[in-house]
Amino acid sequence: MTASSTQTAERPAPPTGPGAGGTTDDPAAAAGTPPEEHTATQSAEEQEPVQDAVFDLRDVSVRYGSFVAVGDITMKVPRHQVTAFIGPSGCGKSTLLRCLNRMNDLVPGASVSGELIYNGENVHAADVDPAEVRRRIGMVFQKPNPFPKSIYDNVAFGPRLNGFSGDLDSLVQQSLEQVGLWSEVKDKLKESGHALSGGQQQRLCIARAIAVEPDVLLMDEPCSALDPIATLKIEDLIHQLKSTYSIVIVTHNMQQAARVSDRTAFFSVNIDDHQGMRTGRLVEYDRTTKIFNNPAQQRTEDYVTGRFG
Numbered sequence: 001m002t003a004s005s006t007q008t009a010e011r012p013a014p015p016t017g018p019g020a021g022g023t024t025d026d027p028a029a030a031a032g033t034p035p036e037e038h039t040a041t042q043s044a045e046e047q048e049p050v051q052d053a054v055f056d057l058r059d060v061s062v063r064y065g066s067f068v069a070v071g072d073i074t075m076k077v078p079r080h081q082v083t084a085f086i087g088p089s090g091c092g093k094s095t096l097l098r099c100l101n102r103m104n105d106l107v108p109g110a111s112v113s114g115e116l117i118y119n120g121e122n123v124h125a126a127d128v129d130p131a132e133v134r135r136r137i138g139m140v141f142q143k144p145n146p147f148p149k150s151i152y153d154n155v156a157f158g159p160r161l162n163g164f165s166g167d168l169d170s171l172v173q174q175s176l177e178q179v180g181l182w183s184e185v186k187d188k189l190k191e192s193g194h195a196l197s198g199g200q201q202q203r204l205c206i207a208r209a210i211a212v213e214p215d216v217l218l219m220d221e222p223c224s225a226l227d228p229i230a231t232l233k234i235e236d237l238i239h240q241l242k243s244t245y246s247i248v249i250v251t252h253n254m255q256q257a258a259r260v261s262d263r264t265a266f267f268s269v270n271i272d273d274h275q276g277m278r279t280g281r282l283v284e285y286d287r288t289t290k291i292f293n294n295p296a297q298q299r300t301e302d303y304v305t306g307r308f309g
């Protein structure tokens, strides 16, 4: 039995959660629209403590110009576990994810306030090199994006850039083995990465990310362009990789969040009374079993049971 199927058996699928088939007094929720302006949020003290945190976010807000896309996020992300970010479209999941490795610095007009501590260091401090942050905190995107290079060169690209002086062939092999791709590609390493299937391309991108020996992997909807079989392979891979890396994944697929993650952060959108600004807020953050089986916030329950979003 695979790791992911074990998890699936232990964790009920989201639609069987506590609110499924239940009633609500909120007409907006009953109508399937989110009662955005009334979103209650969990206080930092109510969050399940994280003993060993790789990230410690303290009142982090992210703006595009004057627009606050996501506001006042306080949470600790555990080391060597999988943390899922879930929530309706536009609540700031990807924005927050991209801030963790300063990828959002590349977006014109984007700015961050608050403290985003990674292994005890503020990643936005003046003396921190964003390129080094991105080497230690790798990223895998929604759409597989191999470079227009050979399979070998895709994996070797980062180590070469970093001046890797060890045995590159071994490193490429190990990285491809870690993502379960070696046996499928070992006889065609010189062929283009684009000649692989979508699922293989995504595993190649993960191999490329881990070849530079990062500490953290950020994954932004890594399976949304894949078929169910390729998706299961990536989910199995995520289970294996978490013993080596801390992983944060954005997903729209709640069953996937339930299957792969140890902790889940549910975000939603609040509408500012005066300006009508739609700002993403962290509604609830806890162990995944709690979020899907017994959430503290009504809005979380409405979301995970499919009542809105």
Ligand SMILES: Nc1ncnc2c1ncn2[C@@H]1O[C@H](COP(=O)(O)OP(=O)(O)OP(=O)(O)O)[C@@H](O)[C@H]1O
Residues within 6 Å of the ligand: 064, 069, 087, 088, 089, 090, 091, 092, 093, 094, 095, 096, 107, 278, 280
């Ligand atoms: N480059 C940008 N410039 C201005 N606003 C942006 C930019 N990128 C995102 N936004 C806005 O920030 C808010 C959060 O967007 P983000 O993509 O982070 O949300 P999300 O929860 O990941 O959404 P989805 O699930 O649809 O991908 C949205 O209102 C979005 O329109």
